[in-house]
Amino acid sequence: MNAQPRIALVTGAGRGIGRAIALRLARQSATVVVNDMAEAGASAAEAAAAISDTGGRASTALGDISKEEDVARVVDAVLAEYGRLDILVNNAGITRDQLLMRMSPDDWDRVLAVNLKGAFLCTRAALRPMVKQRSGRIVNIASVVGMIGNPGQANYAAAKGGLIALTKTCAKEVASRGITVNAIAPGFIDTEMTRRLPEQVKQEILKQVPLACFGAPEDVAGAVAFLASDDARYITGQVLRVDGGLVTA
Numbered sequence: 001m002n003a004q005p006r007i008a009l010v011t012g013a014g015r016g017i018g019r020a021i022a023l024r025l026a027r028q029s030a031t032v033v034v035n036d037m038a039e040a041g042a043s044a045a046e047a048a049a050a051i052s053d054t055g056g057r058a059s060t061a062l063g064d065i066s067k068e069e070d071v072a073r074v075v076d077a078v079l080a081e082y083g084r085l086d087i088l089v090n091n092a093g094i095t096r097d098q099l100l101m102r103m104s105p106d107d108w109d110r111v112l113a114v115n116l117k118g119a120f121l122c123t124r125a126a127l128r129p130m131v132k133q134r135s136g137r138i139v140n141i142a143s144v145v146g147m148i149g150n151p152g153q154a155n156y157a158a159a160k161g162g163l164i165a166l167t168k169t170c171a172k173e174v175a176s177r178g179i180t181v182n183a184i185a186p187g188f189i190d191t192e193m194t195r196r197l198p199e200q201v202k203q204e205i206l207k208q209v210p211l212a213c214f215g216a217p218e219d220v221a222g223a224v225a226f227l228a229s230d231d232a233r234y235i236t237g238q239v240l241r242v243d244g245g246l247v248t249a
């Protein structure tokens, strides 16, 4: 990737897709800061230890990315320890599924707060050092649901659609500073988030996936590694689907 190790911050990296991204970036010689919710500190520490065990470099910075003060603390900790920030992966996300007519305003607010406002807060904080460095890579983990919608996920789809719009806008704002901003739209990936789905729903989804299987977290991690690499230096404001062919239009 790069001769000089780069510093990467991955939000929600204690498990699932974020953990796979953290491990993959570390394998490509980035030093990785693993963020997760404070209460789940054990999983962040475990992910960082898994990186160290394989010869990589990692540390943890716990905090709820939907809270401005936590985000400031996390990014300040990265800068205090490493003096720079090269890669931000806005991965942390949650679902609170319910048909729109029954969806509570609390479930709407929480999903928007984590999946969209969280990415905004992290991006804003990360841009400070990146603009000074005149370089940076931001990768937002959106979802195909933000492009095509999904019954029962009005809050999640709105947040992910918003995240795609945020990606495009931010890409235009900071391109002149040598910073690229892209999104990945995963389809259905085998993590705790999708393991919660009833078996019948999973079978229905699989019928619509040309590659006829769920993706693995590593499939998303590989795409992130590409967008964070020098090979992607001329790509910004784009949405890369990692969905087994689910969405082709």
Ligand code: NAP
Binding pocket: 011, 012, 013, 014, 015, 016, 017, 018, 035, 036, 037, 039, 040, 043, 063, 064, 065, 066, 090, 091, 092, 093, 094, 114, 118, 141, 142, 143, 144, 185, 186, 187, 188, 189, 190, 191, 192, 193, 194
């Ligand atoms: P997951 O297994 O549920 O993991 C989510 C991670 O985010 C957990 O480590 C969680 O920490 C962390 N997190 C949640 N809220 C947070 C907050 N406020 N601050 C910091 N960390 C927080 O989910 P996943 O499937 O890996 O999903 C990762 C991302 O991919 C999400 O943005 C999701 O929307 C997106 N995505 C997933 C799929 C899929 O099929 N799985 C498809 C499309 C997009 P805790 O352990 O504390 O909960």
